[in-house]
Amino acid sequence: MKVTIKDIAREAGVSVTTVSRVLNNKVDVSPKTRQKVLDIINKLNYNPNSIARGLVMNKTYTIGLIVPDISNSFFAEIAKAIEEEIRSYGYSVIFCNTGNDKKRERESINLLKSKQVDGLIGAFSNASKEEIIALNKSGFPVVQIDRLVEDSQVPSVVVDNTVSGYLATEYLIKKGHKRIAHISGSLDTNTGIRRAAGYKKAMLENGLVVEEDLIIEGDFSQESGYQAMMQIMEENKDLTAVFAGNDMMALGAYRAIYDLGLKIPEDISIIGHDDFTLASLVRPALTTMQQPIYEIGELAARVLIDMLKGRKNKEPLIVVNTRLVERSSVKTIH
Amino acid sequence: MKVTIKDIAREAGVSVTTVSRVLNNKVDVSPKTRQKVLDIINKLNYNPNSIARGLVMNKTYTIGLIVPDISNSFFAEIAKAIEEEIRSYGYSVIFCNTGNDKKRERESINLLKSKQVDGLIGAFSNASKEEIIALNKSGFPVVQIDRLVEDSQVPSVVVDNTVSGYLATEYLIKKGHKRIAHISGSLDTNTGIRRAAGYKKAMLENGLVVEEDLIIEGDFSQESGYQAMMQIMEENKDLTAVFAGNDMMALGAYRAIYDLGLKIPEDISIIGHDDFTLASLVRPALTTMQQPIYEIGELAARVLIDMLKGRKNKEPLIVVNTRLVERSSVKTIH
DNA sequence: AACGTTACCGGAAACGTTTTCAATATCATT
DNA sequence: AATGATATTGAAAACGTTTCCGGTAACGTT
Numbered sequence: 001m002k003v004t005i006k007d008i009a010r011e012a013g014v015s016v017t018t019v020s021r022v023l024n025n026k027v028d029v030s031p032k033t034r035q036k037v038l039d040i041i042n043k044l045n046y047n048p049n050s051i052a053r054g055l056v057m058n059k060t061y062t063i064g065l066i067v068p069d070i071s072n073s074f075f076a077e078i079a080k081a082i083e084e085e086i087r088s089y090g091y092s093v094i095f096c097n098t099g100n101d102k103k104r105e106r107e108s109i110n111l112l113k114s115k116q117v118d119g120l121i122g123a124f125s126n127a128s129k130e131e132i133i134a135l136n137k138s139g140f141p142v143v144q145i146d147r148l149v150e151d152s153q154v155p156s157v158v159v160d161n162t163v164s165g166y167l168a169t170e171y172l173i174k175k176g177h178k179r180i181a182h183i184s185g186s187l188d189t190n191t192g193i194r195r196a197a198g199y200k201k202a203m204l205e206n207g208l209v210v211e212e213d214l215i216i217e218g219d220f221s222q223e224s225g226y227q228a229m230m231q232i233m234e235e236n237k238d239l240t241a242v243f244a245g246n247d248m249m250a251l252g253a254y255r256a257i258y259d260l261g262l263k264i265p266e267d268i269s270i271i272g273h274d275d276f277t278l279a280s281l282v283r284p285a286l287t288t289m290q291q292p293i294y295e296i297g298e299l300a301a302r303v304l305i306d307m308l309k310g311r312k313n314k315e316p317l318i319v320v321n322t323r324l325v326e327r328s329s330v331k332t333i334h
Numbered sequence: 335m336k337v338t339i340k341d342i343a344r345e346a347g348v349s350v351t352t353v354s355r356v357l358n359n360k361v362d363v364s365p366k367t368r369q370k371v372l373d374i375i376n377k378l379n380y381n382p383n384s385i386a387r388g389l390v391m392n393k394t395y396t397i398g399l400i401v402p403d404i405s406n407s408f409f410a411e412i413a414k415a416i417e418e419e420i421r422s423y424g425y426s427v428i429f430c431n432t433g434n435d436k437k438r439e440r441e442s443i444n445l446l447k448s449k450q451v452d453g454l455i456g457a458f459s460n461a462s463k464e465e466i467i468a469l470n471k472s473g474f475p476v477v478q479i480d481r482l483v484e485d486s487q488v489p490s491v492v493v494d495n496t497v498s499g500y501l502a503t504e505y506l507i508k509k510g511h512k513r514i515a516h517i518s519g520s521l522d523t524n525t526g527i528r529r530a531a532g533y534k535k536a537m538l539e540n541g542l543v544v545e546e547d548l549i550i551e552g553d554f555s556q557e558s559g560y561q562a563m564m565q566i567m568e569e570n571k572d573l574t575a576v577f578a579g580n581d582m583m584a585l586g587a588y589r590a591i592y593d594l595g596l597k598i599p600e601d602i603s604i605i606g607h608d609d610f611t612l613a614s615l616v617r618p619a620l621t622t623m624q625q626p627i628y629e630i631g632e633l634a635a636r637v638l639i640d641m642l643k644g645r646k647n648k649e650p651l652i653v654v655n656t657r658l659v660e661r662s663s664v665k666t667i668h
Numbered sequence: 669a670a671c672g673t674t675a676c677c678g679g680a681a682a683c684g685t686t687t688t689c690a691a692t693a694t695c696a697t698t
Numbered sequence: 699a700a701t702g703a704t705a706t707t708g709a710a711a712a713c714g715t716t717t718c719c720g721g722t723a724a725c726g727t728t
Binding site: 047048049050051052054055060062069070071072073076077079080083084087092093094095096097099110111112113114115116222251255258277278281282283 | 381382383384385386388389394396403404405406407410411413414417418421426427428429430431433444445446447448449450556585588589592611612615616617
Binding site: 336338350354355357382383385386387389390 | 683684685686687
């Protein structure tokens with residue numbers, strides 16, 4: 001049923017080679033026959049088979065994208081950026097959702113390689129570290145986003161969470177706060193560790209003490225933010241501000257504070273991290289560190305494209321900056 | 335560099351055919367040679383080329399997904415559901431983001447067909463109506479989500495927005511409200527039209543009058559919800575409730591009401607539609623009509639799988655129900 | 669008229685698989 | 699030992715493209 005290049009050739013009375021030539025805008029075909037072929041193509045509604053083409057050219061114009069959770073707005077936004085950028089170069093993207101499952105992550109890598117993708121972008125966990133490094137060493141184009149496999153020489157685009165955590169905390173300090181708590185993200189993720197490290201660094205460098213019971217570990221979820229906030233408030237009545245490891249937890253903290261009958265920012269100031277959609281929508285609007293999410297996706301795509309084109313990228317590590325977005329959840333203390 | 339089935343065959347001292355057989359778990363190969371081949375495969379780290387396989391089998395085990403905006407949580411969640419469901423059947427998904435651009439929508443369809451996807455799931459606009467219908471008629475597996483191309487016989491899974499709008503409005507009425515406004519979504523989308531129709535039907539059937547200046551058209555965006563609410567309040571001081579065409583606009587209405595110095599639900603009750611993530615996070619928590627988003631994706635995937643397996647689906651239209659989620663944004667009037 | 673260029677075209681191999689068909693090896697049965 | 703059945707194997711075609719290499723036609727130059 002499917003119309004192939006052979007059908008076109010037969011119908012137009014030319015060889016397959018010639019049809020291929022007009023398909024690819026090659027020279028060596030007269031205007032007349034080109035037109036004739038074009039007409040037939042149109043008439044028969046012919047659509048070239050990329051699979052066959054991919055087989056001979058050893059190139060599929062498809063890349064793979066591996067994310068833990070596409071329904072997480074962070075990754076959804078990145079996916080969008082990648083798709084739009086890479087499409088403009090004629091590529092499309094197959095995406096795999098791992099659900100943070102290491103096994104599925106490895107399966108996905110194999111699946112995508114099997115599907116002959118030309119390159120890979122992913123937020124990989126440390127579990128796939130060797131695989132990624134091997135891939136990269138073998139010359140296969142991979143770029144990492146968000147998460148960092150260290151000392152690996154595999155191109156990555158990430159934010160520097162240490163300085164971002166530092167900046168957030170420093171902002172609070174500059175606003176006059178001294179008793180500042182931190183609700184950290186999971187401390188088995190680089191992200192969580194780094195932001196906490198930035199918090200400590202800022203405290204120390206500004207002559208404040210870091211008290212261990214002012215740091216509570218959450219897991220980036222709203223509920224964990226709520227619990228952490230409750231726990232902190234129980235023991236530290238004199239607290240004036242908290243830096244939440246992400247906006248989701250900040251929102252949990254919001255709820256806890258309301259439930260305690262307190263007000264933001266009058267009683268407690270809060271700064272978050274990420275600037276997800278809700279941050280500007282919630283009341284009081286959340287002051288937070290904005291990640292340039294779309295830019296991360298765009299950059300990752302661009303780096304990959306460079307590699308696909310065989311261009312050597314000099315700097316494997318691209319660090320993008322977060323930006324403080326001042327809204328209404330932090331008050332100045334005099 | 336890439337190791338192929340031929341390399342395995344040579345190394346194992348058997349034919350390509352035999353290797354193919356063990357690859358596909360066919361009978362007709364002795365345990366001894368099977369093991370030998372398996373060993374070599376393992377040693378050489380061989381990964382079959384799906385592209386080549388796809389060419390001969392005329393099946394790629396890949397489907398296409400076309401959405402207007404993957405960074406919209408609704409579609410992100412659907413994408414996740416589809417990927418997870420369809421992966422369990424051995425398929426993967428290429429996704430295209432159209433940005434609501436009709437041209438890109440058509441391009442995407444062609445691209446995906448060119449990549450020989452086995453099927454297509456999409457939230458298509460009316461612009462691609464003929465194309466979708468033609469595809470379906472030709473026997474190519476397509477299923478529509480969210481948006482409905484009417485009278486087309488192409489399998490769709492959608493919510494019935496008319497009854498959903500009806501239910502939302504009816505709830506308000508049952509709570510004792512009489513002066514109820516509606517901030518509609520864009521009235522050039524079926525979704526917007528239907529929900530508004532449901533609103534009117536509920537009003538009429540309950541003996542209330544529908545006043546045209548109590549219906550204001552928004553465009554599903556937060557800002558439009560804000561503007562619409564402001565406009566309504568200017569002219570209708572005696573209003574007690576509003577049904578917002580989606581949660582995003584409900585949030586805009588929240589802001590407007592706060593800016594007016596009024597309180598929810600004491601002064602004005604609000605019901606939304608969709609139950610997106612923020613709905614439960616915002617204060618007061620938003621009462622809304624919940625769409626079973628994950629289920630929509632799952633069902634769409636399942637319907638497609640059925641078609642891929644050649645099973646004939648009897649009922650082209652699958653309607654899923656929305657569910658009222660009562661929270662704190664509507665008060666009872668006595 | 670002979671030759672050299674240039675423009676245009678086609679045959680066939682190749683890409684990495686699956687599958688059809690036929691061939692061979694093995695073994696039990698007589 | 700011959701036969702038949704069964705288990706195991708391989709050669710080659712096919713899938714729909716691109717590309718290499720060569721060939722013919724047309725035309726201008728000498």
